[in-house]
Amino acid sequence: xxSRKVLAKTIDCALLRPDATREDILKLCEDAKRYHFAAxxxxxxxxxxxxxxxxxxxxxxCAPVGYPYGITTMATKIIEAKGVIAGGATxxxxxxxxxxxxxxxxxxxxxxxxxxxQIVHLASLTQDGRDILTKVxxxxxxxxxxxKRIAARIAREVGADFIKTCTEFxxxxxxxxxxxxxxxxxxxxxxIKVTGGVDTLQAALRxxxxxxxxxxxxxxxxxxxxxxxxxxxxxxxxxSEKEGVEPGE
Numbered sequence: 575x576x577s578r579k580v581l582a583k584t585i586d587c588a589l590l591r592p593d594a595t596r597e598d599i600l601k602l603c604e605d606a607k608r609y610h611f612a613a614x615x616x617x618x619x620x621x622x623x624x625x626x627x628x629x630x631x632x633x634x635x636c637a638p639v640g641y642p643y644g645i646t647t648m649a650t651k652i653i654e655a656k657g658v659i660a661g662g663a664t665x666x667x668x669x670x671x672x673x674x675x676x677x678x679x680x681x682x683x684x685x686x687x688x689x690x691x692q693i694v695h696l697a698s699l700t701q702d703g704r705d706i707l708t709k710v711x712x713x714x715x716x717x718x719x720x721x722k723r724i725a726a727r728i729a730r731e732v733g734a735d736f737i738k739t740c741t742e743f744x745x746x747x748x749x750x751x752x753x754x755x756x757x758x759x760x761x762x763x764x765x766i767k768v769t770g771g772v773d774t775l776q777a778a779l780r781x782x783x784x785x786x787x788x789x790x791x792x793x794x795x796x797x798x799x800x801x802x803x804x805x806x807x808x809x810x811x812x813x814s815e816k817e818g819v820e821p822g823e
Contacts, residue, residue: 576779578801579610584782586636586767587794588615590742596623603627609798613665615790618658625662634707636665639690642743643713644669648686655693659706666694667709667738670725672716680724687732709736709767712756715746719755726759736765736788747771750784757785775800 589602599620606614606628613634616624624635637658640651651668658666668690674682687710694706710729714722729737737756739748747770756766768781769790775797778789791797 576801578798578803581778581801582609582794582798583612584787584789585611585778585794585797586613586615586788586790587611588769588790588792590615590617590792594620599623600627603633605795606633607631609795611794612788615667618654618661621658621661621663634665635663636667636709637661637663638667638669638711638741640669640671640686641667641711642669642741643673644671644686644711645673648689651686651690652693655690656697659693659697664705665707665709666690667711669711669713669741670729672713675717675721675725680728683725684728684732687728687734691732691734707735708733709738709765710734711738711741713740713744714748714752715740715744715770722752722755723759726756730760730764734764736767738767738769738790740770742770744770748781750780753781753784753786773797 587602587606589598599616602614602616603624610632613636614624614628615636618637621635621637628635639654639658640646655666655668668687671683671686691708694708698706712722712725717725726737737760739752739756740746748768753766753768765787766785767788767790768786772778772781772789772791773793773796778797781789
C-alpha cells in the first residue's frame with residue numbers, strides 16, 4: 575500500500591463548484607498544504623488567491639483554459655492562458671476543441687493547442703524561470719475510440735506533459751479502458767490524469783494501477799484519510815520498513 579505522502583503527490587485537489595466562495599478556496603489551500611497534494615485545481619478567478627496562499631509550499635496551482643468543451647476561439651484561449659499564468663498558475667489544463675475534433679478538423683485542434691503551448695513555452699522563459707506544466711483534456715465520454723486515439727496523438731505531438739481523460743462536466747466518467755488506450759498511444763513519456771468519479775481510495779488505486787499518474791478529485795482529503803498515517807501504523811510495521819523487511823517476514 576502507498577503511504578499518504580506518496581499518494582498525495584499523485585492527487586490534484588479540485589474545487590470547481592460555481593458557488594465556491596473565497597473561504598472555500600482558502601480551506602482548499604490549507605488542506606492541500608496539510609496533505610502536500612500535487613496541486614489545487616481552481617477556476618481562473620481564484621488563481622491569484624490560491625497562488626498567494628500556496629507561496630513557498632510544495633503545492634502547485636492548476637487552472638483550466640477553454641473549459642469545459644474547448645469550443646471557444648483561439649484568441650480566447652490565448653488570453654486565458656496568459657491570464658492564469660500571470661496570476662501564478664504553474665500548471666494549466668487546456669481543453670481540446672470538441673466540435674472541431676468531431677468534425678474531423680484536426681488541423682484546427684492542433685493549431686489551438688500549439689498556440690497555447692507557445693504561450694506556455696514563452697512564459698517558462700520569462701516567468702522567473704518557472705516550469706509550467708500543460709495537460710490536454712480530451713473529454714473521453716464524447717469520443718469514439720478512434721477519436722480518442724487521434725486526440726491523444728495530437729496532444730503528444732504538440733508536446734503536452736499530460737493527457738487528461740475528461741472534465742466532470744460531460745455525461746460520462748473515465749474508465750480503466752480509457753487509461754489503457756491512451757497509454758498505448760502515447761507510451762510512457764507522457765503523464766495521464768484521470769478525473770470523473772474518482773472519489774474513493776479503491777478507485778484511485780485502480781486507475782493508478784492501470785497507468786494513470788495523476789488523480790483529479792474533489793474528494794482528495796477523504797481519499798488520503800482512508801490511508802493510515804504513519805502514526806497509526808503498528809510499530810513493528812514501521813521498524814520493518816526501516817530495515818527493508820516486509821511485515822510478516
